[in-house]
Amino acid sequence: MTENNVGDRRNPEGGRPPRWTRSQAMRIERAPETVAPVIEPPSEDPAADLHIWDTWLLRDRHGEIAEIDGWRVLFSLTAPEELLPGKRHDVAEIRFFYSRNGTEWHGGEPVFEAEALGQRQWAGSALYDDGDLYLYYTAAGDESVDELNYTQRIAVAHGGRFEADDDGVWSEGPWTHETILEPDGRWYESEDQSRGMIYTFRDPWFFEDPETGETNLLFEANTPVSTDSDRCDGDEARQEFNGSVGVATSHSGDPLEWELEPPLLDGVCVNQELERPHIVIHDERYYLFFSSHMHTFSPGLRGFDGLYGFVADSLRGEYDPLNGSGLVVTNPASVPFQAYSWMAFPYRDEILVQSFYNYREFAGDSLDGIADLSESEQRHLFGGTLSPTLRLDVGGDRTRIHGRLAHWHIPTSEEGLPNTDGYQPPEDVG
């Protein structure tokens, strides 16, 4: 058996990355602290002609929301609204929006011309560093092949600019696109090694460690587990669910030079997809968040589409699950798929969580039933815009949703927010 040897850096005694264990995940249940209220459609949608899903902010090296001449910039995966929502992943394109006040957003133009890598582009992060832009993304699908495929590599675009005036922001190329990371087959599963669901190697997230100054890129990955491994007590069906939070480090701090490091966390035997991992520093501790789906939990476990989180004292520390199980935010049982792809960011002494409005008015244990509905019903059910931003009260390893803002409201810490005394958690958490 080749038990995932995680190398020497974190691991002088031949240890291993911290794990999200089955016994922790067994504790997942909906509670007033973790269930978000039912979402109503927004009265106005700044991108009504687009499906919008995974979304991220332009930030600086320190993780602060960056501004370009007073404008904040938001990036989203998008597809034309005419498309069936289930097909959007096959044509995803990154577009951007800008706002002066964090409530009214404009724009929706593509960031790149046709030159971006991959057949299509999936999620990433955006760094504004001393006037230079580094737009990290997932190059999904091998563009040298005609058929749609699911190869994933991590790419960056740089050399372009965002220009701004009083009326708005625009992207000005040319952008140079480079592949910066591919799975090594040792710590990170390659497409060939994958068994079961589609492998993952995507969603780069820039993170500079404020304690050590080290420059890192987190990403979603899988841990290679061979069939003769004793992981999951040798249960091959469970072993196929092998999600991990990967990390690469730039030892020089150069945003273009990365070396793979052992994963920060592994969810082998628990879940296949630890999506869009990112860190928020809160009370000097490291809160690691990612999104995951109900259908990507390993056999024998019941989880939800939700935001999951862990906390440690350092980036490569021993991560403890938040709220005992890892579950931080989920949807009500009556609309279990109403939001997805949560992104947490710090705001004064709390943490805010932004996500997109996914399938509303649709109950059940799986989204499979959606495909049986008429095309107009499928379009009607898909929110395809940003959800109301949630407010999290966080202390140690406990979290509690204690308020929410409007759809598309992404405040910076100079703004005051209303007090949340009147917030009522949903009564029926299911």
Ligand code: FRU
């Ligand atoms: C999460 C996600 C990301 C990926 C994108 C593809 O919603 O699966 O991991 O980058 O969607 O559309």
